[in-house]
Amino acid sequence: MMALILSLGSSEESIWSNMSESPGKRIQLAQDKGAKGIIYFDSENFPRFKSRFDYMKNNSSGRMNLKDLEDESFSSIFIDQTLAKAIMPNIETNNSPGEIDTKVTLAFESSNEEVDSENVVAFIQGTDKPNEYIIISSHLDHIGISSEGEINNGADDDGSGTVALLEIAEAFEKAKEDGNGPRRSVVFLHVTGEEKGLLGSQYYTDVEPIFPLDQTVANLNIDMVGRIDPKRDGDRNYIYLIGSDKLSSELHELSEEINSKYTQLELDYTYNDENDPNRFYYRSDHYNFAKNNIPIIFYFNGTHDDYHRPSDTPDKINYDLLENRTRLIFYTAWELANRANPVIVDKAAD
Numbered sequence: 001m002m003a004l005i006l007s008l009g010s011s012e013e014s015i016w017s018n019m020s021e022s023p024g025k026r027i028q029l030a031q032d033k034g035a036k037g038i039i040y041f042d043s044e045n046f047p048r049f050k051s052r053f054d055y056m057k058n059n060s061s062g063r064m065n066l067k068d069l070e071d072e073s074f075s076s077i078f079i080d081q082t083l084a085k086a087i088m089p090n091i092e093t094n095n096s097p098g099e100i101d102t103k104v105t106l107a108f109e110s111s112n113e114e115v116d117s118e119n120v121v122a123f124i125q126g127t128d129k130p131n132e133y134i135i136i137s138s139h140l141d142h143i144g145i146s147s148e149g150e151i152n153n154g155a156d157d158d159g160s161g162t163v164a165l166l167e168i169a170e171a172f173e174k175a176k177e178d179g180n181g182p183r184r185s186v187v188f189l190h191v192t193g194e195e196k197g198l199l200g201s202q203y204y205t206d207v208e209p210i211f212p213l214d215q216t217v218a219n220l221n222i223d224m225v226g227r228i229d230p231k232r233d234g235d236r237n238y239i240y241l242i243g244s245d246k247l248s249s250e251l252h253e254l255s256e257e258i259n260s261k262y263t264q265l266e267l268d269y270t271y272n273d274e275n276d277p278n279r280f281y282y283r284s285d286h287y288n289f290a291k292n293n294i295p296i297i298f299y300f301n302g303t304h305d306d307y308h309r310p311s312d313t314p315d316k317i318n319y320d321l322l323e324n325r326t327r328l329i330f331y332t333a334w335e336l337a338n339r340a341n342p343v344i345v346d347k348a349a350d
């Protein structure tokens with residue numbers, strides 16, 4: 001069954017009136033009701049759809065999704081007025097839902113391309129709690145080459161996070177070699193596809209978790225920790241923390257205690273506000289763990305003028321800050337890996 005959606009009706013605001021969201025909501029509703037595809041006609045917005053399609057086709061942009069999460073049997077087709085009237089001549093005046101007897105034969109093929117990429121994972125098995133896991137994550141991808149042929153280096157986003165993760169992994173490994181390995185298992189997760197929609201972490205949590213999610217104690221996510229936010233006033237020795245109190249009060253308190261004891265950073269919770277318009281809580285890889293009720297902390301230095309530009313280069317990293325911030329994450333991970341009990345989830349989402 002293909003569904004023909006008429007974009008007609010009341011001028012009152014509704015869940016369908018936002019054109020940025022309406023097509024997706026209609027398509028999802030059709031899928032939920034068992035449709036095999038959707039033919040979508042909207043005379044006012046068809047030029048916008050066509051312009052967007054042409055733009056994506058001509059510059060090879062577009063959107064990436066995980067192949068395993070897509071329903072490849074479902075097709076979404078946006079049609080113009082000529083084809084719409086050929087299917088239903090009175091489509092622009094008939095507002096009544098109903099079945100259409102017109103036979104429609106469509107021949108088309110997808111121009112989607114498959115792209116392979118990999119998460120990179122290392123693992124240290126715990127000594128006496130090996131089936132409980134701490135995941136420390138950062139993303140190894142960036143946005144590639146600009147339209148002018150310039151390389152986006154991504155020194156801060158997220159070269160700083162990947163370096164921090166490697167240094168933390170080295171410290172844990174050294175402790176293990178010295179006979180002082182962590183009680184819980186520690187997973188060092190370099191994820192791919194963050195810049196394309198958190199795809200690497202989504203694959204880990206939604207498709208193929210290497211270690212059981214219900215035995216994962218916490219996720220510490222490192223995404224941009226080497227620079228200073230120019231909008232921020234105050235001591236440069238700071239870090240933004242996001243999400244530490246969203247699921248576990250105990251994790252938040254532990255984080256504060258560790259910082260007070262070892263690193264004395266200013267912990268700035270500006271972007272932890274539920275009403276933060278930037279919505280950073282939803283924009284890095286920790287979110288795929290948080291949605292599974294796994295307590296998280298997102299470590300972040302804020303954006304700057306070089307964000308997602310070729311000028312995000314290693315010479316602009318504040319290496320003393322990067323070191324101290326990395327120490328905070330290491331000590332927090334060490335405490336989580338070695339304390340008697342895992343942190344309690346006391347604010348689980350429904």
